[in-house]
Amino acid sequence: MVNIEKAPEGIEGPGFMATNLDQVIGLARKNSLWPLPFATSCCGIEFMATMASTYDFSRFGSERPSFSPRQADLLMVMGTIAKKMAPVLRQVYEQMAEPKWVIAVGACASSGGIFDTYSVLQGIDEVIPVDVYVPGCPPRPEQIIDGFLRIQDLAANEPLTRRSSEEYKRLLAKYDMK
Amino acid sequence: MESTITNEVFLQKLTDKFGDAIISSVDDYGMLTVTADSSKNIEILNYLYDEPSLQVQFMTDLTGVHYPEQELAFCVVYHLHSLVNNYRVRFKFFIGGEIPTIASATSVYATANWMERETYDFFGIIFEGHPDLRRILNVDEMVAFPLRKEFPLEDPNRIDKKDYYFGR
Amino acid sequence: MSHIELANSEVKETTTLNLGPTHPATHGVFQNVLEVDGERIMSAEPTIGYIHRAFEKLAEHRPFYQITPITDRLNYCSSPINNLGWHMTVEKLLKLQTPKRVDYMRIVVMELARISDHLICNSILGVDTGAFTGFLYVFQQREKIYDIFEEICGARLTTNIGRIGGFERNWNENVFKKLDQFMIEFPKVWKEFEGLFNRSRIFMDRTIGTGPISAERALNYGFTGPNLRAAGVDYDVRVHTPYSSYEEFEFDIPVGQHGDTYDRFMVINGEVWESLKIIEQAIDKIKKEPADIYHAEASHVYLPKKKEVYTSMEALIYHFKIIMGEINAPAGEIYHAVEGGNGELGFYLISDGGRTPYRLHFRRPSFIYYQAYPEMIKGGLISDAIVTMSSLNVIAGELDA
Numbered sequence: 162m163v164n165i166e167k168a169p170e171g172i173e174g175p176g177f178m179a180t181n182l183d184q185v186i187g188l189a190r191k192n193s194l195w196p197l198p199f200a201t202s203c204c205g206i207e208f209m210a211t212m213a214s215t216y217d218f219s220r221f222g223s224e225r226p227s228f229s230p231r232q233a234d235l236l237m238v239m240g241t242i243a244k245k246m247a248p249v250l251r252q253v254y255e256q257m258a259e260p261k262w263v264i265a266v267g268a269c270a271s272s273g274g275i276f277d278t279y280s281v282l283q284g285i286d287e288v289i290p291v292d293v294y295v296p297g298c299p300p301r302p303e304q305i306i307d308g309f310l311r312i313q314d315l316a317a318n319e320p321l322t323r324r325s326s327e328e329y330k331r332l333l334a335k336y337d338m339k
Numbered sequence: 340m341e342s343t344i345t346n347e348v349f350l351q352k353l354t355d356k357f358g359d360a361i362i363s364s365v366d367d368y369g370m371l372t373v374t375a376d377s378s379k380n381i382e383i384l385n386y387l388y389d390e391p392s393l394q395v396q397f398m399t400d401l402t403g404v405h406y407p408e409q410e411l412a413f414c415v416v417y418h419l420h421s422l423v424n425n426y427r428v429r430f431k432f433f434i435g436g437e438i439p440t441i442a443s444a445t446s447v448y449a450t451a452n453w454m455e456r457e458t459y460d461f462f463g464i465i466f467e468g469h470p471d472l473r474r475i476l477n478v479d480e481m482v483a484f485p486l487r488k489e490f491p492l493e494d495p496n497r498i499d500k501k502d503y504y505f506g507r
Numbered sequence: 508m509s510h511i512e513l514a515n516s517e518v519k520e521t522t523t524l525n526l527g528p529t530h531p532a533t534h535g536v537f538q539n540v541l542e543v544d545g546e547r548i549m550s551a552e553p554t555i556g557y558i559h560r561a562f563e564k565l566a567e568h569r570p571f572y573q574i575t576p577i578t579d580r581l582n583y584c585s586s587p588i589n590n591l592g593w594h595m596t597v598e599k600l601l602k603l604q605t606p607k608r609v610d611y612m613r614i615v616v617m618e619l620a621r622i623s624d625h626l627i628c629n630s631i632l633g634v635d636t637g638a639f640t641g642f643l644y645v646f647q648q649r650e651k652i653y654d655i656f657e658e659i660c661g662a663r664l665t666t667n668i669g670r671i672g673g674f675e676r677n678w679n680e681n682v683f684k685k686l687d688q689f690m691i692e693f694p695k696v697w698k699e700f701e702g703l704f705n706r707s708r709i710f711m712d713r714t715i716g717t718g719p720i721s722a723e724r725a726l727n728y729g730f731t732g733p734n735l736r737a738a739g740v741d742y743d744v745r746v747h748t749p750y751s752s753y754e755e756f757e758f759d760i761p762v763g764q765h766g767d768t769y770d771r772f773m774v775i776n777g778e779v780w781e782s783l784k785i786i787e788q789a790i791d792k793i794k795k796e797p798a799d800i801y802h803a804e805a806s807h808v809y810l811p812k813k814k815e816v817y818t819s820m821e822a823l824i825y826h827f828k829i830i831m832g833e834i835n836a837p838a839g840e841i842y843h844a845v846e847g848g849n850g851e852l853g854f855y856l857i858s859d860g861g862r863t864p865y866r867l868h869f870r871r872p873s874f875i876y877y878q879a880y881p882e883m884i885k886g887g888l889i890s891d892a893i894v895t896m897s898s899l900n901v902i903a904g905e906l907d908a
Contacts, residue, residue: 199529201536201558202904203583203665206627210653213646228531243907245478246536246557249528275576278561279485279494280477299664368599368841398729399844400853400870418842418855418870422726422740425747429842450729453878461563476556476907485564492561492568 166192187317190234190260192222194309194316197233199253201240204267204299208239211302221309230256235312236289241269242282254289255338259324262312265291266305268298290332344393344426346371352393356386370427377415377432377441384447387419395421395428401444401454403462407488411435413464417444434464443469461486521549524889528557534631534896535903537877546888551881559907566867570832571597571671574867579665581869582905585624585848587616587656587668592845595750596854597671598803599841605803608796609673610752614789615686616659616668617751617845618782622693623652624848625775625782628900632772633704635897636713641700648696651689658682672809673802686790694783701776714768718883718895725766728879732850732872734899737774738766744846755792758785768891768898775900808834832862849873849900873905 169188171180200208212218212226227233230253242250254263265285268274271294273283285291292315295308323329333339346366353373354361360376360383375383387395400418411433420427434441443466444451455466456475463484466472474481483490493500527538536557542549562581566574578589591613598605605613626645633641653663658681660668669675704710720730722738735742741760745753761777763770802809806821810829815822828834838860844853850872859865876899883899884892 203580205535206583207664209627210646210650213649214643215647215650228529241558241560243557243559245559246528249557253529276560276565277493278565279490279492280559280561281494283494283497283499301663365840368839370842372840397726399851400842400855400868402855402868404857404866416855418853422742422747427748427842429840448729449724449727450875450878453874457874474556476559478556485561490564492564 183319183321184317186321187319190319191313191316194221194223194235194262194312195225195227195233196223196235196237196309197228197230197253197257198226199236199238199240199250201238201242201246202269204239204270204297207299207302208237208266208305211305216302216306218306218309221306221313223309230254231258233257234261235309236261236263237266238263238270238285239266241267241274241276242285242288243280244282245280247282247285247288250285251288260316260319262292262315263289264293264295264308264312266295266297266308267300268296270294271296274298288336290336342425344421344424349393349426349428352390353383357383370429372429372431374431374433377434380415380417380430380432381442381444381447383430384417384419384444388447393421393426394423395419395426397422398444398448398450398454399427401451401458403458403464403486405462405487409433409435413439413462415441415458415464438465439463440465440467442467443472445469460484463487519544526889526892528554535901535906537901537903537906539880539892541889541892543889546890548884548887548889548892551884551892553877553881555877555906557907558903560904562908563866563868566864568863570834570862571836571864572829573832574864575669576665576667578869579667580904581871581908582624582848582852582873582902583665584627584902585620586664586666587620588624588845588847589852590666590668591617591751592843592847592852593854594669594671595845596841596843596856597808597836599843600836600839600856600858601671601805601808603672603803603805603808605673605751606796606800607752608793608800609802611789611793611796612674612678612801613669613751614753614756615786615793616656618786618789619652619655621846621848622779622782623649624900625779628849628897629700629704629772629775632714632768632894632897633710635893636710638703638707638710641703644696645700648689648693651685651692655682655685655689658685670802670809672805677799677801683790686786690783690787690790697776697779697783704772705776711769713890713894714772714898716765717768717887717891718898719765719767720879720883721766724879724882729875730850730879731875732846732848733771733774733778734766734850734876736760737763737770739764744844744851748844750843750845756785756788768894771898835860835862836864844870847872849876849902849905852905869905869908871905871908873901873903874908877901877906 169180169184171178265271270285273281293308293311297304360379362374365372387393397420399420402416404414413434415432417430458464460474521542521544524541524543528536538554540552562577575590578593579586581589626649630642630645656666660666722740725735725738741762743760758781761774763774811822816826836858841856844851853870855868857866
């Protein structure tokens, strides 16, 4: 018997199952997140190792890394973001369609890392809202996968109305985004 | 592989040709460092390129240094290499003033183009004759020159670093 | 105007195409604004600095040991070479001689790092031409190299390997077991990888004649490493100014003819075989040296053994001073070059006798190749530009520093 995924709780009967729409949509979303690998530096090489055969990232549903933001669900920022790159990152984030998640992989993306200098952005959460931070310099592939599993948890449990709620709008307003 | 030129022979050829323009030279750690008059830098590069017994035709590196206590506060350093003779040499040209200026080496070596832009970006040294002297690594709107000694390392606009925790 | 008149008119309109800084395929963040006429590139305007992390400024504020993690992040595909190159620069300044066994151990690590850099370069070139299999197959072997690095120093990618004067700990028998296993398995894998690409009609058609550069232009641009060797000049820092006992090893230098992408690919292929030869010779030489030497006797820069720190006064003081970075280096200027994964990586260090360098400048090969890139792609097609970019092995961390 092959166990693919646990079905959500609900009322079953012959030929039907009644459950929460949130849970079904969450289940579908979490297993088909298409990432946008925004790899700038060394963490990008660890991501390449994660995507390759030994650690195989596509097991978790991200078979198709998209390089166009309009077709991606998850923005994976891997590597140092310099102040020159910050507007580009913001543009890429704004082009993504809701629902979208952001994972900051590595110490440089989370907080500037070892580069406490005049030209490095001290953490990407100065320009875009971040959902999961993966620390490490660079994080091992297992850690990157763990961060991705946390995003899957967020995607599975998110209520359908979150993206139009007041709280989310206030979060975006903090970053001057609509 | 051994080199076919020795430091003494090289220095002799230089002083024979340029005389007083060669200010001083140092030879420890094996590589000859020649300090020369900054107005003659292109002449020296061309001479080294064309002289058949030297054939120094490869520019390894071009960078700058800031010595704020000295009168001629900026130094442009060229690392040159003769592949044929397996000989490396370093030239230092000191320049000073409000806006330090020196002639551009792009007429001799194509590689000097971006290296001079980087030196301008970091120190504010103007290279006369450079086809396109503008910032290369830092943001275009920056006005200060970050590798000068008075420029701080860390971002001055950071508000979340508490000095108390960093021993300041 | 009628259609025929329009088609024959002299006025051509070019399109401006922006390539980057967010690239598909993980090459790094650099931008190129291309003027294209249809598919043919008329001119290119590169912009870099999107990952400028101010290494040189940072190095002026860090003691010598704390600069090693910074050098890691230069060419991060082959970080041990950067680390050991920096250690050799400081040893040159201190006039410190390392024992032979340390030199051979360093050579093994550097050649493994070179193999891992070349694996990325060639497999990503394969991915850019559409051949994904080579990438997946070869990355399994990179994991084996990472295993060996982990056994030696504890880290996979940004290794911070070695110390000034040697290594932090001796190599246990696991390292040698893994090395032997690697030397048996990897040549077979590499032969298969070569079999996929070397005589493949599609690959050859895509890469022969794309992005050529002549030897004269390459020398004028300051090319070194595989890109210069593909143009026909056999300049290799390991042979011309040998460091770390490279003069005792026998290896060839593969050289190309036309300086195009196919030549660069084949030169890098050949270099992997040469690196394997060097590693084999080095392992034999290590076994002939006394097995307990792994660092030079330099108590003022190399951490003393913990037993001595607890019992002897000088060892305690040295331990404290080294950890706090209070050791002063002698004043002097050093330029030391190593053969990095993509070319001559140079360290220009000016020390004024303090605990941090006065000025540290990295001579970065990627910076030099990217400068020549617009000239190499002019007149070619956009798809050729992509293939040329991956064959040049431009690493963003090294480009911007």
